[in-house]
Each structure stands twice: as C-alpha cells, then as structure tokens.
Amino acid sequence: MARTDRTSYAILGMLTIRPMSGYEMKKTMAETTDYFWTESYGQLYPILAKLARDKLVSVESKLNGARVSKVYAITQRGRDALAQWLQDPPGEPLRRSEILLKLFFGQNVPNEVNLQHIKLHRQRAIERHKNCEKILQRLQQEGKQHDPNYVYWYIVLRGGLIGAEAQIKWCDEVVQLLEQK
Amino acid sequence: MARTDRTSYAILGMLTIRPMSGYEMKKTMAETTDYFWTESYGQLYPILAKLARDKLVSVESKLNGARVSKVYAITQRGRDALAQWLQDPPGEPLRRSEILLKLFFGQNVPNEVNLQHIKLHRQRAIERHKNCEKILQRLQQEGKQHDPNYVYWYIVLRGGLIGAEAQIKWCDEVVQLLEQK
DNA sequence: AATTGCATGTAAGGAGTTACATGATTAA
C-alpha cells in the first residue's frame, strides 16, 4: 500500500475504534472527524474491498433483520500498516482556500460582494465552533474521559475550537476594514 | 466554463494584476498566494491554452534574447467571466488535515511520535507566519499601499498571520498535554 | 401512502500532482 493513500489509513484508523460497516463509518466520520477528514461512499466502498483483498481488514456479513451489512475489522497486518504510516511525518495540507482566493481578487467586484463572502465564512466558523463544543460535551456525557483515545480526541477538538476562533477574529477584522471603505 | 473550475479563475485573477507567462505566474503565485493557493505546471499550461482558445485571454509571443515566452493578458470576456465567478459564494474548503488525522489516531503509536509531528507542525506555522510578515513588509517597501489591490492583499495576509498564530497556540497546548503523559 | 433511514455499490468525470522530455542562458 502506498504511503500516500490516505483514505486507506483513515479507514484502518477508524477500525481501531471498533469494527463497523462502510455505512456506519461514513456516519461516524461525519459525527467525529468531519471538520478535518471526510470520505464519500465512492472512496469508502471500493477501498474497503481492496483492504479486505489485501488482508488488512477482515469482513463478516451480519444480518440485521432481513438486511445484510458487511462489518469490517482491522487485522494485525492492518494495525502494522497503520502504525507505520502514523510514524511518517504528516504532509502539508493542500493549499486551496476559495474564500482567500476570492478576497485576494476582491478589487474586481463591488465591496458588498466581499462583505457577503466574509459574513458567510464567519457563519461557517461559528457553526464549526458550536459543533466541536457539542462533540466535546457528548464525549463527557458518555464518560469517555477514561477511554485511551480521549486525550487525542480532546486535542483535535481543541484544534477545531482554536482554529474556528481565529477565523472569527479574522472575519471581524475584515468586516471592519471593508465597511469603512 | 464550469463554475467550479477554480484553476481557470485563479489564472484570470492573476492576469488582472498584470500580463504574464505561465512560468512567471507560477513564480508569482509562489511569492504571493502560496499559503492559500498554488498551481502546478501540469494545471497551468493546458488551462492557459484552453483559456486562449476560448478568448478569455490573449497571447503574445515575446523574445527575451533567443528564448521565446508566451505572455498572456486577460480580455474583456475574461474579466466578465471572472467577475461572475467572484460573486458566487465561496465553497467550503476541502477538509483534509493529515496532522489532525494522525493525532486523532495517536493512541496507536508511541507518545514521542505524536510530539514529533506536532513540533513539525509548529515549525511550519512559524515559517508561514514569518513569510506573511516578509510579504507585508515587501509590499510596504515597494510603496504598494496606494495600489487598489492593497486592502485585499493586506486582508489575506492578516488571515495568514492570524491563522498561523492560532496553530502555534494550539501546538503549545498539545505539547503541554502530551509531555505530561 | 410517503418519507426517511439503512445498506451496498458503480460510472463518469473533474481536479491535481509528479515525473518526464527538451533546450537555451547565465552566474559561480
């Protein structure tokens, strides 16, 4: 498996939490890693099948009533591959921010347009902030403080909160600047 | 041209600053938009050719000594297309942060590994911060304060500075947390 | 009766990077 095929490692990582189906994984990611990592079914299902062929995960078909779901679990080989990848220094994030690109070229458009964009961006940051707080509270209500994963989950949530706060601060500065134009 | 083909619009935007060649554009982006937008030659050259076919840009071959370079300029049609796109609300950024993904699964790896990753991340944030400051100073030395683009350039640089500061703050928190483990 | 949720998958296409190929010029 290539060192750069990150979807595979994201999947293996999710399976260290608990065995689950592709459908469950999508939902779990949407509820936990959403603001820094998501996968679509178009990635998830084919790559789960590939990981099973390569014996990095095992599959078991389960019946929920009359419906069949394929529950995947990580194997020892999978754990080894994941641990290897986790030790590689993280690559730099893709640099592609549409909001910054649009503002950079803001001169070509009425001031009002730029203000609208920044207000939308601010709103999104507020929602991201709320969502991180909600997840943090849910973890505490569920008594996850003693889960060995808790520190790490806390760390990424702090990242979300601090990042969102910075974005809101920036938006406020920009609104000030643009409104006095 | 599709509303989502962002490379085309990034190119058109760069050409509102001044006419330039593909090579020059790559260099200019690396010196200005680098932390929020970059393009590779594999994108730049084919798309410049396509924009020329569609008359959104014009081309002129220039001789620098014996070397030929193709200098592109934006046309009125190009300006109209850009203005249209700039008015669309910016899409949300791709959510893919390798550092957060690795830390989220940090339990599967020795503490030392996670500390290394976060220290690398901190170092990168410091460099990004320095770089934004350097660009800001260069703009001021070049007397760009009265360029109609200046406010917008200032805004995105403030975004870079505030974002980098937030990352550094987060890294310091994480180092504290992980070192007392 | 209709909608939402559970559940799996594929096809097509756009987005993006890397490596390769070529060759002149300039500075150390």
Next chain:
DNA sequence: TTAATCATGTAACTCCTTACATGCAATT
C-alpha cells in the same frame, strides 16, 4: 564546467465527488 534559472509542455496516475442504481424497514 557545472549548476541554477528561464521556459514550455505532456503522460500517467491518484484522488475525490456526484449522480445513479437498487431495495428493504421503520416511522409518520
């Protein structure tokens, strides 16, 4: 003379999303 810079381009490949296709179960 060697390396860096100027300069253009293509091919192969990975990555990723969206739309489509299917069908049962549970809720409203």
